[in-house]
Amino acid sequence: MTGTELVGIVNITADSFSDGGKFLSTEAAIAQGEKLLSEGADWLDLGAESSNPDGQRVDSATEIARLAPVVQHFKKLGAQVAVDTHKAAVMRAVLDLGADLINDITALVDPQAARVLVDYPTVPVVLMFARNRAPRAEKQVQPYHDLIPEIQTFFTQRLAALTAQGLARERFILDPGMGFFLGSNPEPSLWVLKHLGALHHLGQPLYVSTSRKSFIGTILGKPPGERAIGTLVSEIWALNQGVAYIRTHEISALAQARQLWMAIEQVR
Known part of the structure; x- marks a missing residue:
């Protein structure tokens, strides 16, 4: 658990489910990113298009315009910057600006995106x-008892397809999805959290983001802005399962939890 890195979310969007519009301006996005870094984030994850079910579609030019000045700012500071996008043109633009990691919720199903990544072999x-x-x-609403084999099969097939396109397997980090990506009912997300250990058999680092997700709200009866405690509990569970990265809106509490857990582990 001690090697888990914390990834702070900066949504440069108008309609993200929990903070849409709050960080849409460059100034607000930079201020939020600096806050997360000061609280202990190891990475910033910048996204300029919402993936929520009711989110607006954003074209590549708009996405790049939102992302570019924020990426440039944080690279000048020496921060580690991830960019959440599925568009090939956006990937190329932010990688040219020095982005350190690409986070693609579609798992590089666009062949053009895969071709872009071939040109950046260390990312x-x-x-x-x-x-x-x-x-x-x-x-x-989705079933869930066969979900772990479904996830394992999906990643096995994607890894085989991408390595056949010239992308080294060791580059890939696997996110099993959470919330509506797994189902509008809470059980699929809970099931994946409970069985995260089974996904280690794929041999790749795991990347988990439960932050403010719908399943937490359903269980606790809380809106997105009141899910901090539920989020933290799910994240500590993921820490204990040895995931490599946790992506979250609220770094401070999780960074403190990680620090204390490490102190308990290390005492002799």
Whole structure:
């Protein structure tokens, strides 16, 4: 658990499900990113298009315009910057600006995106599993008892396909998806959290983001802005399962939890 890195979310969007519009301006996005870094974030994850079921579609030019000045600012500071996008043109633009990681919720299903990544052979890539293959979550109740084999099969096939396109397997980090990406009912997300250990057999680092997700709200009866405690509990669970990265809106509490856990582990 001690090697888990914390990834702070900066949504440069008008309609993200929990903070849409708050950080849409360059100034607000930079201020939020600096806050997360000061609280202990190891990475910033910048996204300029919402993936929530009701989110607006954003073209590549708009996405790049939102992202570019923020990426440039944080690279000048020496921060580690991930960019959440599924568009090949956006990937190339932010990688040219020095972005350190690409986080693709569609798992590089666009062949053009895979071709872009061939030109940046040292950049790691997060591949996310989702029940639907579109770049949007869906509001649909889903079964869950066969979900772990489904995720394992998906990643096994994607890794084989991408390595055949010239992308080294060691570049890939796997995100099993959460919330509406798995189902509008809470059980799929809970099931994946309970069985995260089974995904280690894929041999790749795991990347988990439960932050403010719908399943937490359903269980606790809380809106997105009141899910901090539930989020933290799910994140500590993921820490204990040895995931490599946790992506979250609220770094401070999780950074403190990680620090204390490490102190308990290390005392002799």
